[in-house]
Amino acid sequence: MTSELSIRGLRKSFAGRPVLSGVDLDVHAGEFVAVLGANGSGKSTVLRCAVGLQTPDAGTISLAGDRAAMVFQQIHLVRRRTALDNVCAGALGRLPLHRSLAPALFPAALRAEAMACLDRVGLAGQAGDLAGKLSGGQQQRVAIARALCQRAKVILADEPVSALDPSAAEQVVSLLASLAGEGLAVAAVLHQPDLARRHAGRIVGLHEGRIVLDGPPPAIRESDLDVLYGHESRTPHPVAQSSGA
Ligand SMILES: Nc1ncnc2c1ncn2[C@@H]1O[C@H](COP(=O)(O)OP(=O)(O)OP(=O)(O)O)[C@@H](O)[C@H]1O
Numbered sequence: 001m002t003s004e005l006s007i008r009g010l011r012k013s014f015a016g017r018p019v020l021s022g023v024d025l026d027v028h029a030g031e032f033v034a035v036l037g038a039n040g041s042g043k044s045t046v047l048r049c050a051v052g053l054q055t056p057d058a059g060t061i062s063l064a065g066d067r068a069a070m071v072f073q074q075i076h077l078v079r080r081r082t083a084l085d086n087v088c089a090g091a092l093g094r095l096p097l098h099r100s101l102a103p104a105l106f107p108a109a110l111r112a113e114a115m116a117c118l119d120r121v122g123l124a125g126q127a128g129d130l131a132g133k134l135s136g137g138q139q140q141r142v143a144i145a146r147a148l149c150q151r152a153k154v155i156l157a158d159e160p161v162s163a164l165d166p167s168a169a170e171q172v173v174s175l176l177a178s179l180a181g182e183g184l185a186v187a188a189v190l191h192q193p194d195l196a197r198r199h200a201g202r203i204v205g206l207h208e209g210r211i212v213l214d215g216p217p218p219a220i221r222e223s224d225l226d227v228l229y230g231h232e233s234r235t236p237h238p239v240a241q242s243s244g245a
Pocket residue numbers: 014015019037038039040041042043044045046
């Protein structure tokens with residue numbers, strides 16, 4: 001398995017308080033990793049460092065491709081633009097400036113690519129709808145299509161379903177799993193262990209800035225999750241790293 005994202009010895013402190021204390025994590029092509037952990041355990045900081053939104057104090061982050069794309073809980077679409085225009089925005093960084101200034105100037109090839117991305121998330125039929133008129137789940141799928149339009153091989157999603165109802169959440173997590181099935185490397189911070197168990201190939205648990213669980217869902221015991229979320233005082237029993245790391 002190819003490691004598309006490789007994190008080694010990641011450390012980060014805020015105002016002298018350690019938040020990450022040496023995180024090692026690989027995410028491979030074709031893999032959907034769910035990152036679980038209590039509030040404040042450092043999950044978002046790992047993803048934000050991986051995508052370059054935070055600067056680590058120490059450690060290395062290696063990407064096989066040239067970038068990772070990020071999907072957030074706050075979806076950040078331009079509500080008054082169509083779904084298609086929003087997806088095109090994922091490609092703005094690689095357009096010449098004069099082509100990027102307004103949607104009417106976007107090249108036809110980009111529109112076609114954005115359409116294909118919308119099709120991958122099951123929303124080709126909503127391409128012309130204003131983003132602000134779509135449901136929350138549809139908006140998150142548009143944001144995922146926008147990430148696909150960045151042509152990244154790694155998609156990192158930070159609580160992508162925390163604001164969605166259970167049915168939309170299921171759909172979005174299932175979509176992330178299917179994109180991994182197409183060969184992308186996908187990691188998502190989730191606060192829903194049941195969704196992680198149903199859809200992820202691997203669960204990684206963070207506790208006080210360290211990875212303390214790492215394995216396929218059947219290897220993760222309920223008691224391990226209890227410890228992760230602070231229902232028990234002992235540290236979780238570590239699970240062996242999945243193959244290929
Ligand atoms: N930019 C920042 N400045 C100061 N402190 C920060 C910053 N970003 C994160 N922190 C702190 O670092 C700790 C870990 O934050 P992080 O967002 O990574 O945790 P998390 O596991 O994603 O939590 P949650 O589940 O609540 O989103 C928290 O105590 C948070 O307040």
